[in-house]
Amino acid sequence: MFVDHAVIYVKGGNGGNGIVSWRREKYVPRGGPAGGDGGRGGDVVLVVDEGLRTLVDFRYQRHFKAKSGEPGGPANRHGANGEDLVVKVPPGTVVRDRDTGEWLGDLVHPGDRLVVARGGRGGRGNAHFANSVRKAPEIAEKGEPGEERTIELELRVLADVGLVGYPSVGKSTLLRAMTRAEPKIGAYPFTTLHPELGVVELSEGRSFVMADLPGLIEGAHEGRGLGHQFLRHVERTRVLVHVIDMAAVDGRDPVEDYRVIEEELARYRAELADRPRIVAANKMDLPDAEEHLARFRAAYPHLEVYPISGVTHQGLQPLAERLYQLVDMTPEPASREAEVADATARKVYRLAEEEPIKIYREDGIFVVEHPEIEKLVQMTNFDQYDAVKRFQRIMKSRGVDDALRAHGAQDGDVIRIGDMVFDFVD
The missing domain is CATH 3.40.50.300 (P-loop containing nucleotide triphosphate hydrolases)
Incomplete structure (x- = not known):
């Protein structure tokens, strides 16, 4: 069966969690924090296989998820990185983000590779948070979630x-x-x-x-x-x-x-x-x-x-x-998208202003939207007291507390950031 169009979901592996651990050795008093970092999640990678001539395989499998990283270990041991997931496609495959229409790549020659979903970085263990003031931090990050997206594959036959x-x-x-x-x-x-x-x-x-x-x-x-x-x-x-x-x-x-x-x-x-x-x-x-x-x-x-x-x-x-x-x-003719991408690559980019924090009210709940703050929520372990205090410090330093007050938030109001819901404490 010849199939020249497919839509698939891809997700990079999540980063492994960092851990809270302490150095425990005989004759080493106050050994200090020794929690290792989590491993990086694997990427989802499209690779050209010259033996393929159709996208028919994607009729039967449409979800592709790479392996997550392993959690860190004691004694500062780094967790293993997640294995990349290699997905084979035929020569002549054009790849786009289905939701945004963004052109991602044009895979033509055998062995061409394209990362379509990157794995998340591993969370840091408590050894990373020690300093001269806080010598015994009870804090470790969760792993960063892997990138996910829906992509569109389009096959254009390669012929002379x-x-x-x-x-x-x-x-x-x-x-x-x-x-x-x-x-x-x-x-x-x-x-x-x-x-x-x-x-x-x-x-x-x-x-x-x-x-x-x-x-x-x-x-x-x-x-x-x-x-x-x-x-x-x-x-x-x-x-x-x-x-x-x-x-x-x-x-x-x-x-x-x-x-x-x-x-x-x-x-x-x-x-x-x-x-x-x-x-x-x-x-x-x-x-x-x-x-x-x-x-x-x-x-x-x-x-x-x-x-x-x-x-x-x-x-x-x-x-x-x-x-x-x-x-x-x-x-060999270049694809229309490759020409556009090449022209884009030659543009000069200037540092843009940081994306502003978006706050609005929905059904009585104050919603905060900002990619970095949402990622912070995902990587914070709210079961750890030190992690909660760190989260509060970052929210204050980024101006989120003041922005909420400016939008009318008062003590006891409900705040939502991503999937996390909590009470506002003034």
Whole structure:
């Protein structure tokens, strides 16, 4: 089954908790704090596997969580880091954050890696909180939660040559004649519902990959027919081959067919107009094909046209030789998102002001929103007296107490930060 789109949930491992522990050795009085730090959580990493050709595996597994870090140990022992979770994807996979639409990466070559959910750092043990004033701190951090998000995977087939054209013009027959591929062929529109790949071998060391792409119809750039499911795969091909039914078997007009297909490609992505292309005038073994070919050449005198027949194999060798030349001289096209990301990487960034603390009232409860303060709540162990006092000091130093008073909070009012609910003490 060919699947070229998937949505999955990924979560990095949580950091391991730091611990409260003391140095307990004979002849070492007042050994001091010795609680170790927790280990870092594992990352979720996408890795290109050249043996994969589809996203079908993500139909059956859609949740991926990396291992959490281990808690720290006594005697300042650091907890083990969580193991990364490696998720294999096929070459040509584009990754986006589904909720924000942010482009995350374009995985093309075997071995390419992309971290899509980072693991949380380990919590610090009580040895980290000792100082000249507080020599025996009863405090240790919880591990930081791992990053989580829902991502969208989109597969764009990697091929040197893409066959484009209306349904039933003979693209699948041509692919089978030029390669060892066995595409499904039928006498009805949209026989090909997904890309089929094959390798054209000319001689020792001379070959290229050809893709039979699903048939276009007018309005495809707006999603009609197979629409964007087809057009996303065109972006990856170096050379385009217009397969035209030059015998007009179904009453089609070869001249008009070429015009409409070119218009659909340009409307989808203007850069496709610069992609090398040639015309394969198919079905030349049928009556009236020569007459239509003469009219087609007159309408488009600037085009390279190769009269062929996918059934009789007429003209396939010259077509293959010319395609190899074009592939050899044409660089691999960059994806639209990669170009945007590259331009973004060259921007100069300046230090932005710290994000303000957001406070509002909801159902009688004062809600505090700020990413760093919410993370502080998640990593504080409220069962430890010293940890609670530290939390209170940080809230005061960050101005949260004053901000709550400014919003009308009074002694005994309920405050919520993240999942934590507590009373305000003035």
